[in-house]
Amino acid sequence: MAATLVDNVRVNVTSMGTGALSLGSAVDGYRGVEALQNGKTYNYKVVAGSQWEIGQGQYLTSGSQLVRTPLHSSNGDGLVDLPQNAQVSFVALASDFSGTDLSQEAIEAKDQAVLAASQAQDAAAQAMLIVEPVAAIPTDAGAGVVGTTSGEKVQDFIDGVGSQGGSARVGADDGSSGSLFTTVQGSITKLLSKDGAGLPGFSHTPSAPYISKTVGDRLSKVVYVTDAPYEVSPGPVGGGAGPDVTVPLQQAISSGASKIILPSLAGGQNYYVSDTISLPDYITIEGQNNWSTGLISTVNNIPIFHASGRANVEIGNIRLGYSTTPVDGAYAIYLEDCIRANFSRLVLNWVYDGIRILRGGVSYLGAEISALQVYEYVGAGISAIDALSVHLNGFEMSAGSSTGGYGGIHLKGGVEGFIAANGEVLLGTHGFVTESNDGTNNRGVSPWHNKINSVLFDSPAQAAxxxxxxxxxxxxxxxxxxxxxxxxxxxxxxxxxxxxxxxxxxxxxxxxxxxxxxxxxxxxxxxxxxxxxxxxxxxxxxxxxxxxxxxxxxxxxxxxxxxxxxxxxxxxxxxxxxxxxxxxxxxxxxxxxxxxxxxxxxxxxxxxxxxxxxxxxxxxxxxxxx
The missing domain is CATH 2.160.20.10 (Single-stranded right-handed beta-helix, Pectin lyase-like)
Structure with a gap:
């Protein structure tokens, strides 16, 4: 029976007699039973004083036992009656190398044969790749030049492509003027123009501002709301000059795209929404610039973005706000029972709460917020309610002429692991507020284990x-x-x-x-x-x-x-x-x-x-x- 070979294993035997070996600890300098696998057969050698036994044994993890079958022994090739403190080694036997020539001459001869076979194969491949095509290309019957009908020279073909009379490139359209596709460079220029064929999957329309894109954008499921089929364009809609993107933005988000981009509009126009935009899992919403890209709600008591029970929501580089005086419910971003949210480079202006984060039934929330600016908030710059693990770093908040009644930072209920660092909160009724759900300071209903580090709370109407x-x-x-x-x-x-x-x-x-x-x-x-x-x-x-x-x-x-x-x-x-x-x-x-x-x-x-x-x-x- 073929045995499994294992290296450097030697174990103390804790049993005596002629039965199965009970294996104990490894001998110093050797591996132990962790190197063995249940049910595998191993060659073994057991020694105790002048007694010895060599054989094959099956290792069983149950009881850490080796079931012995002796091949040779000091007891006439039978089982040895082992005394206490025997040791067993796992070895290779001569039978493991039966039929194998291990001489130096045999090894060198085998290496030479392998090398010769490899060189012959390489030579045959070179002949196929070089000799035959080179011979065929100059002939009339040669078919090796892409785009030729007979055997023109490669140089002739290249010269033809570069000339005005060159044959068409893949995807080319000479157009009405017939001037842009006469050279390879002209083709590239045309493809990159707003009214050209476009990069794969994009449709550039004259009504939309041109945004340079890459094939990588398309392959990564990046969608611009100014592209087809949405084709959002500027115009006087909503509370001021700018398009209402409620429907196309929600459609783009629901399309399966992983990233939605809102380019800045010409003339400083904003985008407008008249309903809350619902966010799915694994979505990124990004503007082109956190001041020039504005998304404004024309309804003053609903969130702009809302995610409930979602994971991996990201919003960045955009300005959010309301067109009329916001009241409770006007949260620029509202998260409920979401995990792993990330917000950065946001400007939230004229809101009730800039960001509201609520935890209800989930055991973990987790939000990372950085480079945040919140101005003119009626309620709070950020309000965390029963939330866990919210980290705010690098921020500026000012209630301005608004009340800011709950402070720039508002912690309510069982908030834990909230960390705010490196920021400032100005004006408002308060700068920082904590409160419980029931008037006690018990864990689960009141804020516990939270930290404010390097933050300036300045000039509130009441306690900072x-x-x-x-x-x-x-x-x-x-x-x-x-x-x-x-x-x-x-x-x-x-x-x-x-x-x-x-x-x-x-x-x-x-x-x-x-x-x-x-x-x-x-x-x-x-x-x-x-x-x-x-x-x-x-x-x-x-x-x-x-x-x-x-x-x-x-x-x-x-x-x-x-x-x-x-x-x-x-x-x-x-x-x-x-x-x-x-x-x-x-x-x-x-x-x-x-x-x-x-x-x-x-x-x-x-x-x-x-x-x-x-x-x-x-x-x-x-x-x-x-």
Whole structure:
């Protein structure tokens, strides 16, 4: 029976006697049973002292056993009664090489025979490819030149193609003038013109702006809405000059194309839609330029783009907005239970919510958003509701003259893994808002494990950061500034009493680095129902600008016999306004009278401010503040 050969396998035998071998661990320096396959037959050699046995055995993974059939042994070629601590090796036997000549002379002779056969085959192929066609081409009977009827010379044929009288190229049409197809270069020029034959699958119409395309576009299922059969062209439609693309755009998206392109229209015209555009799986919508390519909805209470239960939706390089004052429902992009969305280089202008992301039944959402600009939003720049893993990087938001009631960034319900980095949010009612679904801070119904990094929240009408019912919120290197700003007074001389951060009903909110600066009220106002609120390495300066009395940069409030607990203010820098200021930040930290406990106010640079500690708890440290 032919055996399976295996390299460098030697195993300790854990059984004794004449039965099947129970295989244990590999001997040091060798492979073990992982090199063997169930049911395969292997040659083996087992040695124990002066006893030995060579044979063939079937390996069974069940019990890691080798069923022995001896060929030769020290026991008259029979089974050896093995003692303890035997070892078995898997070897090649002489029978494995039966009929094989392994001498050096035999090996060299075989190599020479293979080489000679290969050279003969190559020579025959060269004769077929070169000798016969060369002999045939100059003859009248030669058929080797494409396009010739007899045996003209190759040079004659090439000369004919290049002349005005040259025969037609594939796909050529001499046209009415008969001038563009007289040379190969003329053919290429004609093919690339707007009214030419076009690249494969495209129809260029005089009414549409010409967009240079490639064969790769067509093969990748890229569709331009200005191409046939859609042939969108400029014209005064909808809320202004521009075509209504509701039907052709939805048709193009539903055609099975993987990418839809909206070229910029001449004269600064916009595209218009009068209904929501529904998006399928694996679709990319892309404009030519995120300012000059505009898609405007003429209905002010419906989304522009909507995807529900979809995967891999991408939108980029386009401007979206509404032609009349948007109300709730006017979301430029609305995702429900989608996974792996990607938005980049977007300008969203005059919207209710720029982007709204809602998770209902799916366990994972995931959206990547970059290079985002949102202006004049009534609700929020981006609103995430129960969403998971939304990453926003590189953004600019300004509510402008609109209310921006829910902030540039709005987190509601069980939002987790939301990260916003490297951006700014200006004006509006708030800059950043968190809230739960039921007024608690329990996981699943309130925001947990979210992060804001290197973001400026500036000049809102009320608190820049309005934090409610959240846990594990990390604010790193971010600014909360000029809260209470009166938009009618750019000079900030009539500010209202609103804090940079207004925190209630929350746990584990940590601000590290960044600034609380120039707010109408406190830099941060921490209510009694909070715990584990930390300020580490924060700069708090020139706050209390809109109050009717002097005050603190950070207040820990007590009310109804309840105080915040387990908080820290460490390594922060405070700055007091000059005494010529009517009302100003005179205190760095103020702990209201109440049972506040387990807190540290240590190693802060007060800058002329004071620390007022009226907490009655005994497990606290207030020291090193200068």
């Amino acid at each position: 950061g309005y934090i409610r019912n959240t846990q594990h919120l990390y604010l790193e290197n971010s600014w909360f500034a000029s809260s209470g700003h009166d938009k009618s007074d750019i000079g900030y001389t009539t500010m209202a009493d609103y804090s940079g951060l207004d925190i209630a009903g929350s746990k584990h909110v940590k601000m590290r680095g960044g600034q609380l600066y120039g707010n109408g009220g406190r830099g941060a106002l921490v209510y009694q129902d909070n715990s584990y609120i930390d300020f580490i390495g924060v700069t708090a300066a020139r706050n209390q600008r809109g109050r009717s009395s002097n005050g603190s940069a950070i207040d820990f409030v007590a009310s109804g016999g309840v105080s915040p607990s387990n908080f820290k203010v460490q390594g922060c820098t405070f700055e007091r306004d000059a005494d010529t200021t009517t009302y100003r930040q005179t205190a760095a930290v103020n702990v209201f009278s109440g049972p506040a406990d387990y807190y540290n106010i240590t190693n802060n640079g007060l800058g002329g401010c004071t620390v007022t500690d009226n907490g009655t708890g005994t497990n606290k440290t207030v020291s090193g503040n200068n």
